[in-house]
Amino acid sequence: xxxxxxxxxxxxxxxxxxxxxxxxxxxxxxxxxxxxxxxxxxxxxxxxxxxxxxxxxxxxxxxxxxxxxxxxxxxxxxxxxxxxxxxxxxxxxxxxxxxxxxxxxxxxxxxxxxxxxxxxxxxxxxxxxxxxxxxxxxxxxxxxxxxxxxxxxxxxxxxxxxxxxxxxxxxxxxxxxxxxxxxxxxxxxxxxxxxxxxxxxxxxxxxxxxxxxxxxxxxxxxxxxxxxxxxxxxxxxxxxxxxxxxxxxxxxxxxxxxxxxxxxxxxxxxxxxxxxxxxxxxxxxxxxxxxxxxxxxxxxxxxxxxxxxxxxxxxxxxxxxxxxxxxxxxxxxxxxxxxxxxxxxxxxxxxxxxxxxxxxxxxxxx
Numbered sequence: 169x170x171x172x173x174x175x176x177x178x179x180x181x182x183x184x185x186x187x188x189x190x191x192x193x194x195x196x197x198x199x200x201x202x203x204x205x206x207x208x209x210x211x212x213x214x215x216x217x218x219x220x221x222x223x224x225x226x227x228x229x230x231x232x233x234x235x236x237x238x239x240x241x242x243x244x245x246x247x248x249x250x251x252x253x254x255x256x257x258x259x260x261x262x263x264x265x266x267x268x269x270x271x272x273x274x275x276x277x278x279x280x281x282x283x284x285x286x287x288x289x290x291x292x293x294x295x296x297x298x299x300x301x302x303x304x305x306x307x308x309x310x311x312x313x314x315x316x317x318x319x320x321x322x323x324x325x326x327x328x329x330x331x332x333x334x335x336x337x338x339x340x341x342x343x344x345x346x347x348x349x350x351x352x353x354x355x356x357x358x359x360x361x362x363x364x365x366x367x368x369x370x371x372x373x374x375x376x377x378x379x380x381x382x383x384x385x386x387x388x389x390x391x392x393x394x395x396x397x398x399x400x401x402x403x404x405x406x407x408x409x410x411x412x413x414x415x416x417x418x419x420x421x422x423x424x425x426x427x428x429x430x431x432x433x434x435x436x437x438x439x440x441x442x443x444x445x446x447x448x449x450x451x452x453x454x455x456x457x458x459x460x461x462x463x464x465x466x467x468x469x470x471x472x473x474x475x476x477x478x479x480x481x482x483x484x485x486x487x488x489x490x491x492x493x494x495x496x497x498x499x500x501x502x503x504x505x506x507x508x509x510x511x512x513x514x515x516x517x518x519x520x521x522x523x524x525x526x527x528x529x530x531x532x533x534x
């Protein structure tokens with residue numbers, strides 16, 4: 169009997185496994201995929217660590233988390249500064265003075281503030297009824313039409329007028345010439361990629377890949393005193409209340425026989441007519457000098473049960489449905505749910521680790 173069976177070899181599961189091992193607990197980690205690191209998995213292609221399931225940029229303001237991940241990897245000084253393409257125009261992200269200068273041929277923060285305030289006032293939106301009205305009431309029509317509308321509609325597969333206002337809680341406007349997307353104190357990417365980092369986290373821990381827990385749960389449960397489950401909570405309960413809604417992302421990876429395709433790691437395509445939301449050029453995450461390059465186009469699509477879910481559709485109806493599953497989970501004395509799918513939450517990587525820390529403390533592992 170193991171003390172813990174951990175279902176899922178992503179960041180949440182690897183953090184639990186590491187801390188449990190430090191406390192002398194016996195641990196088995198299983199995953200139905202053929203690799204560790206979950207969606208942060210990096211695959212070596214032409215000597216480039218390719219973020220196989222989409223770009224993962226580590227950023228945090230929590231020193232405890234930063235010190236923890238630096239035990240297992242050397243992080244570079246990558247700063248996320250994406251570029252947006254709208255038709256034949258290029259804009260810097262996040263929305264900052266470089267963006268506004270390009271939009272309106274202005275120079276000063278006050279000019280930008282005046283234009284945005286005038287556009288917001290012209291719309292006269294006091295109680296936003298949908299995402300479109302919410303966004304316009306925060307950033308004005310120009311920014312919305314060119315940089316928010318098409319991208320958001322591709323991401324969610326719906327017109328902005330048909331999306332709830334709650335999806336966009338904030339659209340930060342920065343009145344400085346600063347293209348750093350994140351405001352966090354610490355930021356970077358492991359120089360060897362995330363797979364190597366998670367591999368070090370799991371050093372000395374028994375790991376078995378290609379195991380589908382849900383197809384053999386009785387045998388798996390019999391192997392351990394406690395189960396940490398990081399898969400989808402609705403799938404665990406055989407969708408007994410119906411399935412939660414997720415969005416899925418399809419990736420189209422391509423090796424190009426040139427050394428530099430787009431000059432930036434992340435380029436967003438914000439017009440609705442282009443089917444992908446962005447192109448990632450992976451070598452720029454690690455300042456690569458390889459003679460070839462690898463790009464990935466990202467296509468958000470509707471998710472169906474049986475497919476890999478990526479991020480939850482966190483509207484009121486789905487939160488209410490999750491609460492019903494959570495009630496079932498809270499009664500389970502053996503299985504503990506955690507992580508992005510187990511908690512039905514869109515987590516940044518540092519928040520995944522913080523959530524794992526919280527469970528470790530509850531379990532007496534920290």
